[in-house]
Amino acid sequence: MNADTVQRWLEQAAASLREQRDYLTQLDAAIGDADHGTNMDRGFTAVVAKLGETDGPSVGPGKLLTTAGGTLVSTVGGASGPLWGTALRRAGRALGDAEEFGSDELASALDAALEGVVELGAAHEGEKTMVDALGPAVRTLRESLAGGASLPDAVQAAFEASEEGMRATVPLQASKGRASYLGERSIGHQDPGATSTTLILGALASTVSAEK
Amino acid sequence: MNADTVQRWLEQAAASLREQRDYLTQLDAAIGDADHGTNMDRGFTAVVAKLGETDGPSVGPGKLLTTAGGTLVSTVGGASGPLWGTALRRAGRALGDAEEFGSDELASALDAALEGVVELGAAHEGEKTMVDALGPAVRTLRESLAGGASLPDAVQAAFEASEEGMRATVPLQASKGRASYLGERSIGHQDPGATSTTLILGALASTVSAEK
Amino acid sequence: MAIATQVMKKFINDPADVVKESLAGLAAAHPDLVRVDFENQIVVRKDAPTGKVAIISGGGSGHEPMHGGFVGAGMLDAACPGEVFTSPVPDQMLAATKAVDGGAGVVHIVKNYTGDVMNFKLAAELAEDEDIKVESVLTNDDVAVEDSLYTAGRRGVGITVLAEKIAGAKAEAGGSLAEVAAIARKVNDNGRSFGVAFTSAWTPSSPTPTFEIGADEMEFGVGIHGEPGRRREKVKPAAEIVAEMAEAILSDLDAPSGSNVLAFVNGLGGTPTIELYVIYNELAKQLAERGLTATRSLVGDYITSLEMAGASITLLKLDDELTQLWDAPVHTPALRWGR
Amino acid sequence: MAIATQVMKKFINDPADVVKESLAGLAAAHPDLVRVDFENQIVVRKDAPTGKVAIISGGGSGHEPMHGGFVGAGMLDAACPGEVFTSPVPDQMLAATKAVDGGAGVVHIVKNYTGDVMNFKLAAELAEDEDIKVESVLTNDDVAVEDSLYTAGRRGVGITVLAEKIAGAKAEAGGSLAEVAAIARKVNDNGRSFGVAFTSAWTPSSPTPTFEIGADEMEFGVGIHGEPGRRREKVKPAAEIVAEMAEAILSDLDAPSGSNVLAFVNGLGGTPTIELYVIYNELAKQLAERGLTATRSLVGDYITSLEMAGASITLLKLDDELTQLWDAPVHTPALRWGR
Numbered sequence A, B: 001m002n003a004d005t006v007q008r009w010l011e012q013a014a015a016s017l018r019e020q021r022d023y024l025t026q027l028d029a030a031i032g033d034a035d036h037g038t039n040m041d042r043g044f045t046a047v048v049a050k051l052g053e054t055d056g057p058s059v060g061p062g063k064l065l066t067t068a069g070g071t072l073v074s075t076v077g078g079a080s081g082p083l084w085g086t087a088l089r090r091a092g093r094a095l096g097d098a099e100e101f102g103s104d105e106l107a108s109a110l111d112a113a114l115e116g117v118v119e120l121g122a123a124h125e126g127e128k129t130m131v132d133a134l135g136p137a138v139r140t141l142r143e144s145l146a147g148g149a150s151l152p153d154a155v156q157a158a159f160e161a162s163e164e165g166m167r168a169t170v171p172l173q174a175s176k177g178r179a180s181y182l183g184e185r186s187i188g189h190q191d192p193g194a195t196s197t198t199l200i201l202g203a204l205a206s207t208v209s210a211e212k
Numbered sequence C, D: 001m002a003i004a005t006q007v008m009k010k011f012i013n014d015p016a017d018v019v020k021e022s023l024a025g026l027a028a029a030h031p032d033l034v035r036v037d038f039e040n041q042i043v044v045r046k047d048a049p050t051g052k053v054a055i056i057s058g059g060g061s062g063h064e065p066m067h068g069g070f071v072g073a074g075m076l077d078a079a080c081p082g083e084v085f086t087s088p089v090p091d092q093m094l095a096a097t098k099a100v101d102g103g104a105g106v107v108h109i110v111k112n113y114t115g116d117v118m119n120f121k122l123a124a125e126l127a128e129d130e131d132i133k134v135e136s137v138l139t140n141d142d143v144a145v146e147d148s149l150y151t152a153g154r155r156g157v158g159i160t161v162l163a164e165k166i167a168g169a170k171a172e173a174g175g176s177l178a179e180v181a182a183i184a185r186k187v188n189d190n191g192r193s194f195g196v197a198f199t200s201a202w203t204p205s206s207p208t209p210t211f212e213i214g215a216d217e218m219e220f221g222v223g224i225h226g227e228p229g230r231r232r233e234k235v236k237p238a239a240e241i242v243a244e245m246a247e248a249i250l251s252d253l254d255a256p257s258g259s260n261v262l263a264f265v266n267g268l269g270g271t272p273t274i275e276l277y278v279i280y281n282e283l284a285k286q287l288a289e290r291g292l293t294a295t296r297s298l299v300g301d302y303i304t305s306l307e308m309a310g311a312s313i314t315l316l317k318l319d320d321e322l323t324q325l326w327d328a329p330v331h332t333p334a335l336r337w338g339r
């Protein structure tokens, strides 16, 4: 994998966030402040525009991700901006300056992303946040790779784990973010951030599986 | 006729204004500011309370009317307060200190009332105001009395003339009061003040016809 | 949902008490500035009567902070609030006039509504019977109304706020009864207003809102009691609405290119500040196009129509005299600077 | 009528431009007080940087006049407005911090919302990288939220306005970075708030209002972004609503009988002034019952939630220091006295 992989990933993520924008906003309206779809869409649209400027080949995949992360921090605001921005920056730093990267590097990059999110947001799994989707995905990726799965299969498994984690947020009571103000009233709703997280991981899965 | 006649008249007027309160307010909502029923009801309720204080017999009919007029001025506000207040005060002054009064005095009293209204409000017939009900009534009373009609019949005729005048306000375009702001949009609505005027004259008619 | 539009949601108790209770709140919140005489239902400047010419105003309630919120140093000496949307009674104006007259006379600032005019007229007569000099000033700045033989004349709206502030400064500066009345009339003559409503106010004592309006309609030229304006039309972008409001005002106000104006963007009660500044932004463009400069501004809810969503624009042509009087200190519950 | 509740009636153009256009209006209306840096989307005090300790704040838009309307002498040096109901990005806070720092350091006043906290945190780190001393102060006064391990903590609401005013006065008086931050924290520690909503705000970019609420319901304990409160219930008389709001606040704030408080009755955007004073009247009774005296008051729309109909009450326990700083001159678009 290389810079093009990352670029395709981010473009696909942007596309599906755009597509699911109103759905994400509605989820946020139920337990938040009705802007998550707008926030993520605004951010990833800016990312794609930004990547358009920096001409692909010359820039490595790591730099691409840190740039993308910085762009999210600078354009999203809200909780998801710093969180996803930090996630991508950490992932980018993990990839370093290499032109190419393999499955192990990808797994370490996602580990770093998760760490960044937890460091900044202090949320752990079960608090009804994006961590509930990202955590299982990162774990599953490592495990399936360790189990000898092919990269596409491992990433697909990671994506499915994130979906499961996303669905598992429904019965949870939020204890982080805006939704926590609802107390028990947050139970029964799917977390918007966990949902956008699966969209982003879904984009990664299809990008990777499309690689020759 | 005497003070009791006046007292019964005002009590009956208060009763029917109370009964038609919301209707009057709705008429005012259409071409004014939706308070005419509230205003007239507030005023005549105060009048009845006031008359309760001043013990009837000792006070002559003229004084009763001026007191009632003063009470309206002090409690109604809006356009109708000064107008009806002035009307009753002028009528009272016309009756003077006499203990009793007859049909001629009644006619002169109503003449004086109309004069007072026109002096203060500067409205003439056809401007879609209470004058469109009061004017014809006053004229008709004089005419029928001159034509030899009995007092009850003459007052009934005056009441009916006011009703006709009230209905005739519907096609008119208001050129006085709030309704005038509507311009042509005031056409097609019945004037609230003309409507409350017929209620007050209706009360007079039934009071007089009830007299032995 | 039909019922949804028919439930009144207000912070009130018995609708019959809302005016008195709101006045009690005003008195409790600003004991240093005003006292409320509940028997006469008037708001009086704490230190009245002063030696200067006094100024009172009044009108129906439901337009808060006007007028009670403008009682204090450099503005009104007393305010006479009537029932909601119903002009006060002469007894109130008489009591207020007597309470504030320090011998120099009293200016009555009256918004041009038939009821207000007649009640103030009776009050002025009563006051003169008691040898108090009264000068009445009529405000009639609403260009939404044709000023013709066929109407009660233009309604008094936003300019009233500016007239009370500027006349108040003139009185504070020692102006005579005639001078204070004259400056108030000058403000009225040099000002014009226009209002737009998205929703209707709802008088607490009324079973329904004052008027019905479609979910996508606005009343162009609305009055502060919900009186109809020039037309009903579909809601449209702020840029278009404000352009038409500005045109209505500036085609009537003689303000040649190069003139300075006070630009007053007023919320009618239900429209938030973020929108008032969007309106101001559009208004500034309209003024610039015509070579006009807003050397002074006022943005906020100063003359409202209960919870009506909507806004009005008032433009006052300024000269040095009016500008200085506008800048003079004022200290009231709703308008304060310089002290 | 279902559709009636689904048509947005606002004075706006393209919803995407509402924040920038409102800021342009603010700049146009108050050129003597503020300038707007549109590239960084920040409102900066006209004469910044000054030598004193600087204070900035920021948060999502939709709460006007907070924060942009509080930029000026004696209050904020800069404000960072995000998109509607979305916290600003670190770039804005960094730009604002650099624009106002005169060398004495910059206090960041941050309302306790996850997004605001994280964005300000990143900004503070970036500012320190550029050798600017930053002290962050968190406001979290909304007692409607349980402050526990199971929430993001209490929301920052009305006390933020008072903290910005009082810290601004402290900075103007020459307080050090630590002193200014300390006084802001003191205000937060001694203040509590509670809000009630009758209707929902409607984010311009959103297809529907933030929340649905029955025609006869109110949200008891609402947040300024429409966050839910303690419960949904039927609308009831103001006396009962205010009694419960006061109880919620005063059972949490340690204000023994005999204490002086600043009583702040705030409109959330769609509730008119007449009702705010009815609320104040009820609040005054509640305070009296508990032997508390409102030695200072503030009544009006200062921290709103777009056009939400509703109100909040903030009580700040006062001592001489806080009272003097409150009384100190302030000159901003929305809060002004003493000059």
Ligand SMILES: Nc1ncnc2c1ncn2[C@@H]1O[C@H](COP(=O)(O)OP(=O)(O)O)[C@@H](O)[C@H]1O
Residues within 6 Å of the ligand: A028, A032, A033, A035, A036, A039, A040, A077, A078, A079, A080, A081, A083, A117, A120, A121, A122, A123, A128, A129, A130, A131, A176, A177, A178, A191, A192, A193, A194, D085, D086, D087, D114, D115, D116
């Ligand atoms: N402390 C936290 N740690 C991790 N994720 C969080 C945290 N707080 C909130 N989130 C995520 O952010 C999402 C909300 O994002 P968004 O709506 O864009 O921001 P905001 O809540 O500021 O409006 C939530 O659904 C949740 O998944």
Ligand SMILES: Nc1ncnc2c1ncn2[C@@H]1O[C@H](COP(=O)(O)OP(=O)(O)O)[C@@H](O)[C@H]1O
Residues within 6 Å of the ligand: B028, B032, B033, B035, B036, B039, B040, B077, B078, B079, B080, B081, B083, B117, B120, B121, B122, B123, B128, B129, B130, B131, B176, B177, B178, B191, B192, B193, B194, C085, C086, C087, C114, C115, C116
């Ligand atoms: N200049 C006037 N002369 C006579 N009657 C008038 C005049 N102006 C208004 N009216 C009457 O007053 C009525 C409205 O009274 P009301 O609603 O109580 O007062 P307001 O218009 O001040 O709310 C109108 O229907 C009209 O009949």
Ligand SMILES: [Mg+2]
Residues within 6 Å of the ligand: A028, A032, A033, A034, A035, A036, A078, A178
């Ligand atoms: Mg959100």
Ligand SMILES: [Mg+2]
Residues within 6 Å of the ligand: B028, B032, B033, B034, B035, B036, B078, B178
């Ligand atoms: Mg009326």
Ligand SMILES: [Mg+2]
Residues within 6 Å of the ligand: B033, B035, B078, B079, C085, C086, C087, C115
């Ligand atoms: Mg009226």
Ligand SMILES: [Mg+2]
Residues within 6 Å of the ligand: A033, A035, A078, A079, D060, D085, D086, D087, D115
């Ligand atoms: Mg948000």
